[in-house]
Amino acid sequence: MDNLNAFLYDNFSVTIPSVHVIDVIEILIIAFFIYEILLWLKNSRAYMLLRGILVIVVFFVIAGLLQMNTILWLGERLLSVGITALIVVFQPELRSALEQLGRRNLFQVLVKGFQKNAEERFSDHTLSDLVKACFDMGSVRTGALIVIEMETGLQEYERTGISIDAILSRQLLINIFEKNTPLHDGAVLVKGDRVVSATCYLPLSDNMEISKDLGTRHRAALGISEVSDALTIVVSEETGQVSVTKGGRLYHDITADELTKFLEDIQNKNIKNDRKKEGGSADEQKA
Structure with missing residues (x-):
């Protein structure tokens, strides 16, 4: 090791630092907190706010390179105020993140972080019940709003909303959205094969191009698709038509086969990605 250090120093003016057990522990602790911060950013609206902050930072970096002294002077004066403003803006997300960190087990978090998730997003039975429930409700003009969580x-x-945490079934969805029942108003949130919450409030889309014939359910479905990658199913109470929103786009009045295709496209996403990494999809292997 001494010879290697001497060679590197003589030729590149660098040396290999000595690493002790404390250094490894310190690296692991820092890595854990960086992981938690990135996970918090991913699971909250803070990511979008952070992107806006990065744009401002890039702007001031360019101003520094171009010697725009007036802009730099303003940036220095606003820095202390900006830090306070960030704490105020991020207050709900920061509080939630600290609460979640306090409730979680460190060992379980680390183990889960290294596990590879290659399972289906939801089962074929869940897919079938989703399609049947939506079109059964559409046939009797029962309005519904179902959000399927993705990444x-x-x-x-x-x-x-109100916590449900029950296995998804056709009967459960129909009972939730039955008119004049306590849970029928608002959205149902689906994660995997489970209904996790009902009567959830969603952000409404500000898109002025939405048809005036579409109601609050469709605007809420578009709103959640604009701020997340979720797929949302809407059943119109007025017409009984089934629609889907994803990526800020509305697919209006779709058939049962089309809804099945939408769900199949997101159902096997993780498996398809893994197969591509291993050497191609099943169709490619058959070819």
């Missing part, structure tokens, strides 16, 4: 966490919307 983006929807905990902040889940907390606005």
